[in-house]
Amino acid sequence: MTIAELKQRLDLYEKLMRLDKPIGTLLLLWPTLWALWIATEGQPHWMLVWIFALGTLLMRSAGCVINDYADRDFDPHVERTKDRPLAARRVSTREALTLAAVLIFCSFLLILPILRQVWWLALIAVFLAASYPFTKRFFALPQAYLGVAFGFGIPMAFAAVNGHVGPLGWTLLAANIFWALAYDTEYAMVDRDDDLKIGIRTAAITFGRFDVVAVMLCYVAMLGILTAVGRQQAYGPLYFAGLAAAAALAAYHYTLIRERRRDGCFAAFRHNNWFGAAIFAGIVAEFNLWPGLAQ
Numbered sequence: 001m002t003i004a005e006l007k008q009r010l011d012l013y014e015k016l017m018r019l020d021k022p023i024g025t026l027l028l029l030w031p032t033l034w035a036l037w038i039a040t041e042g043q044p045h046w047m048l049v050w051i052f053a054l055g056t057l058l059m060r061s062a063g064c065v066i067n068d069y070a071d072r073d074f075d076p077h078v079e080r081t082k083d084r085p086l087a088a089r090r091v092s093t094r095e096a097l098t099l100a101a102v103l104i105f106c107s108f109l110l111i112l113p114i115l116r117q118v119w120w121l122a123l124i125a126v127f128l129a130a131s132y133p134f135t136k137r138f139f140a141l142p143q144a145y146l147g148v149a150f151g152f153g154i155p156m157a158f159a160a161v162n163g164h165v166g167p168l169g170w171t172l173l174a175a176n177i178f179w180a181l182a183y184d185t186e187y188a189m190v191d192r193d194d195d196l197k198i199g200i201r202t203a204a205i206t207f208g209r210f211d212v213v214a215v216m217l218c219y220v221a222m223l224g225i226l227t228a229v230g231r232q233q234a235y236g237p238l239y240f241a242g243l244a245a246a247a248a249l250a251a252y253h254y255t256l257i258r259e260r261r262r263d264g265c266f267a268a269f270r271h272n273n274w275f276g277a278a279i280f281a282g283i284v285a286e287f288n289l290w291p292g293l294a295q
Contacts, residue, residue, distance in 0.1 A: 012085045013099060016068060017061035023270050025060045027183065030276030031176045032056055032153030034283055035169065038233075039161040042287020048114075048160060055110045056153060062103035063129040063149070069096045070133035078194040117159040125152040136200050143188065143203040147180030148173070171229055178222035182215050182250075183272040186257055189265040212257055219250040226279065235286050242282015249275045 018024055032052050036044040068075065068086040075087035085091040104126055111118050128149035135142040151173045158169035181203060188195070188204035189211060195202055207214040223243055230239050249271065256268040 012091050013095075016065050016085045016091055016096065016099065017103070018064040019061065023273055024064065025057050026273045027180075027276065028056045028060050028150050028153060029053060030273075030280055031151050031172065031179075032157055033280050035154040035157035035172055036161070037280070037283045037287060038168070038172070039158045042284065044161075051110050051114065052153060052157060052160075055107050058103050058107040058110070059125065059129060062100045062107070063132070065096050065100040065103070066130050067133040069093060069100070071136075074198050074200060077198050078191055080191060080194075114160045115163055117163055118156050121152070121156045121159055121165075125149070125156065128152060136202065138201070140201055140206045141181070141203050142201060143181045143184040144177055146184055147177030150180050151176030168229070168233075171225060175222045175225040175229075178218045178225065179272075179275075182218035182222065182253075183269050183275075185211060185215050185218070186253070186265050186272075187269040189257065189260060190262045190269070212254070212260070215257060216250070216254055219247075219253070223247055223250070238285035238289060239282045242279050242285065245278040245282070246275050249278060 014020060033049075036049060036052060068084055071081070072086040072093070075081035075084050081087055086093070086096055107126075108119075108122065111122055128145070132142065132145055132149050135145045139145060154173045154176060155165040155169045158165045185203040185207065188202035192202070192204045195205060203214070204211050223246060226243055227240070229235075230243070253268040253271060253275075256264040256271070
């Protein structure tokens with residue numbers, strides 16, 4: 001294999017792993033960081049942050065490869081996905097499965113220094129990531145399943161810090177499920193017409209004409225859960241300022257999706273990066289700035 005051919009293969013693998021589209025990694029990373037900061041009360045060890053950040057990138061990449069493998073016969077019929085490496089048959093199924101296995105193996109190597117409780121949760125996380133693409137065949141709300149898969153860094157973070165997850169960790173996971181329902185329904189609204197033709201099930205199809213209302217109610221539920229967490233934990237005003245900023249961003253998303261245009265829905269989906277970042281900023285400020293301000 002020549003250098004040019006090797007570079008071409010690596011470029012295809014990069015696209016298969018979606019390294020050129022970091023939004024998915026960020027949507028996994030934010031809730032994991034929320035959990036690390038809350039579990040450690042704002043003082044996570046830098047090594048733990050590094051392990052979870054890199055692990056998030058690796059597992060998201062593996063999930064993308066598995067998703068494209070599962071959808072390799074559907075993606076050619078969808079405008080947005082028809083040029084993906086597996087859909088275009090530029091990468092073989094053997095290559096894809098080998099790449100996914102290597103990524104998952106590297107992820108497991110990362111967590112070896114962490115408590116064993118995390119190892120068992122990691123196995124569940126792998127199962128969720130591998131099985132999610134197939135839920136679109138039979139489950140009316142696969143986005144809810146995605147919320148569990150995308151948010152499983154939350155219980156893993158709590159277990160890594162405390163040796164167990166606890167009610168707070170599971171509550172944050174519940175909030176993430178509603179968030180994933182919101183942003184991935186926006187994403188599914190982009191492909192609704194194509195998905196109807198090929199028989200894929202999505203929340204956008206299930207909610208039908210109530211899709212916009214459902215998205216906004218999911219944002220409300222998610223922020224409501226985090227508000228309850230803040231009150232129960234007696235957090236200060238900076239935490240709630242982060243939630244208020246996220247609520248303003250959710251209101252902006254409504255303006256993007258209310259007419260159901262593809263470009264608007266996709267823009268709203270991508271903009272959820274800032275939604276997650278706003279909540280994280282509030283959490284960091286609560287633990288790292290508010291104690292000093294309060295004194």
